Amino acid sequence: MENLENAIAAIKKELPGLKLLENEPLKNHCSFRIGGPARVIAAPQDMTSLSKICCILKEHELAPFLLGNGSNILFPDEGLSELFIVSTEKLQKLFLLPDGAIYAEAGVSLAKLAGFAQQHGLKGLEFASGIPGTVGGGLRMNAGAYGGELKDVVESVVTLYVPDQAMYELTNEQCGFGYRMSRFQKTGGFVLLSAVFRLEPGDRDEIAAKMRELNEKRREKQPLDLPSAGSAFKRPEGHFAAALIDEAGLKGYRVGGAQVSEKHAGFVVNTGDATSHDVYDLLMYVRNTVYKNTGVAMEPEIIVMAPDYKLEDHGPSVPRNRISEGMIGE
Ligand SMILES: Cc1cc2nc3c(=O)[nH]c(=O)nc-3n(C[C@H](O)[C@H](O)[C@H](O)COP(=O)(O)OP(=O)(O)OC[C@H]3O[C@@H](n4cnc5c(N)ncnc54)[C@H](O)[C@@H]3O)c2cc1C
Structure with a gap:
């Protein structure tokens, strides 16, 4: 925490023009419309300032958490007080x-x-x-x-x-x-x-017609009128997640404000006041029920972030073996 506060102070000093949102509700930055305050979200103008942020964070033994449109993430109600979040919203070339x-x-x-x-x-x-x-x-x-x-x-x-x-x-x-x-x-x-x-x-x-056709299919099949993070589970090998959930009788099943979409069982939607705990509990209930019924273990496609989320949770520890031609080793 001390490192993070020191890094924020250093970044403010070295990049005075940088837009920094502090204690910003994460629900404003994701398609689920769920999530408490982020300690800080920076939106660098270009790659040079993004690199500079990463460099200062590294000096403080920290790394950034990158945020795109937040359309695949469940943020915690408690917020994220330990991460430096970098939004790519201004990298638009x-x-x-x-x-x-x-x-x-x-x-x-x-x-x-x-x-x-x-x-x-x-x-x-x-x-x-x-x-x-x-x-x-x-x-x-x-x-x-x-x-x-x-x-x-x-x-x-x-x-x-x-x-x-x-x-x-x-x-x-x-x-x-x-x-x-x-x-x-x-x-x-x-x-x-x-x-x-x-x-x-x-x-x-023809390209435009194909795009219209696919988007029409989406509107027909997916609950685009309610906040979600897209397909809740990855497709298990040899199965379709939505069909497994539907067959388990879970279409429309609710925990608090979170619901298995009545339109498409593969989606979990926020019906208005869902908390991250509602969504998490619902995801676990669906996963366990399908597993009991069929023996198929479904893996969430949505990135579920706990309040004490650590960057190490975001992938195993980083390899350091740089190999020839400037590439990174496996
Ligand atoms: C209604 C709806 C429909 C959807 N349909 C589909 C679909 O058909 N197919 C599909 O694949 N997905 C679908 N999704 C899920 C989602 O849109 C995709 O996974 C999308 O690629 C996520 O992009 P994002 O910018 O929102 O990423 P985010 O949700 O912001 O981030 C996702 C992950 O990527 C990381 N990340 C983001 N930007 C960077 C960066 N610059 N560098 C390093 N890491 C980064 C984040 O840290 C996080 O781990 C859907 C979602 C919704 C809400």
């Missing part, structure tokens, strides 16, 4: 590279990225247009829908690796993407700064 690939900074929304690709007659990101996350959050989760995943279109990712304060460009293979998985989850310490997306040329109208 998005442009076409001379070779036709797209460059996007971490804070660009996936909807904006998909729209940009469509405007330039590039296909392959239609699946992402309805995912309410950012490039940074999407890369960490390898976000996907309707048969597409970011891993299919990412060429490379630029990351700041906090332990050695150096930037690396990782190829798609080096990102270790899998189903809702990346090496950035397995290993802590990666701040995702930007990515290059390689797409195929396509017809603008």
Whole structure:
């Protein structure tokens, strides 16, 4: 705690123009609309000030917690008093590279990225247009829908690796993407700064029509009128989480203000006054009931943060073995 207060003081001194929100309700920064006060949220203007923040935090033996659109996180009602949160909301550069690939900074929304690709007659990101996350959050989760995943279109990712304060460009293979998985989850310490997306040329109208079709499907099937964090559980191998939950008779099941959506059993929604404890208890109840019924252990897709959340919980301890050509070892 003392380290954090000293780091905040140092950051205020060295970056006087930086927007810092103190004791800010986290419910204003996530799609679930749940969460008590964060000690501090900084929104750096550019990568240079983000790197500077990381550097000062490191001097105080701290690391940042990166926040995109907060569309995959359950924040605790008690708040987060021990973390320095860095929002990527101002990292918004998005442009076409001379070779036709797209460059996007971490804070660009996936909807904006998909729209940009469509405007330039590039296909392959239609699946992402309805995912309410950012490039940074999407890369960490390898976000996907309707048969597409970011891993299919990412060429490379630029990351700041906090332990050695150096930037690396990782190829798609080096990102270790899998189903809702990346090496950035397995290993802590990666701040995702930007990515290059390689797409195929396509017809603008056809791309737009595909995006409309997929978004219509979403509106039809998903409870988009209520706050949530998307699919509550990952798809267990050989099964569909929503079907398992539905078969267990849990559609509409409530704990306090949290409810298994009546429209789509794979979603847990905040009906208005849900606490993080309601959501957590409901997630555990659903998981245990499905396990008792079927023997299938479902893993939450939502990132559940406890009040004493430690960055170590965010991935195993960071490796230090730097290998040749400036890349990071496994
Ligand atoms: C209605 C709804 C529908 C959804 N549909 C889908 C779907 O179809 N497919 C799907 O995959 N997901 C879906 N989601 C979940 C969510 O939108 C995705 O997981 C998305 O990729 C999260 O992005 P974000 O920017 O909101 O990340 P956040 O929720 O802000 O963060 C998620 C994780 O990424 C980390 N992170 C964020 N930015 C960075 C960065 N720059 N560097 C390092 N780490 C970072 C955070 O620390 C956190 O661990 C849905 C959510 C909702 C609410």
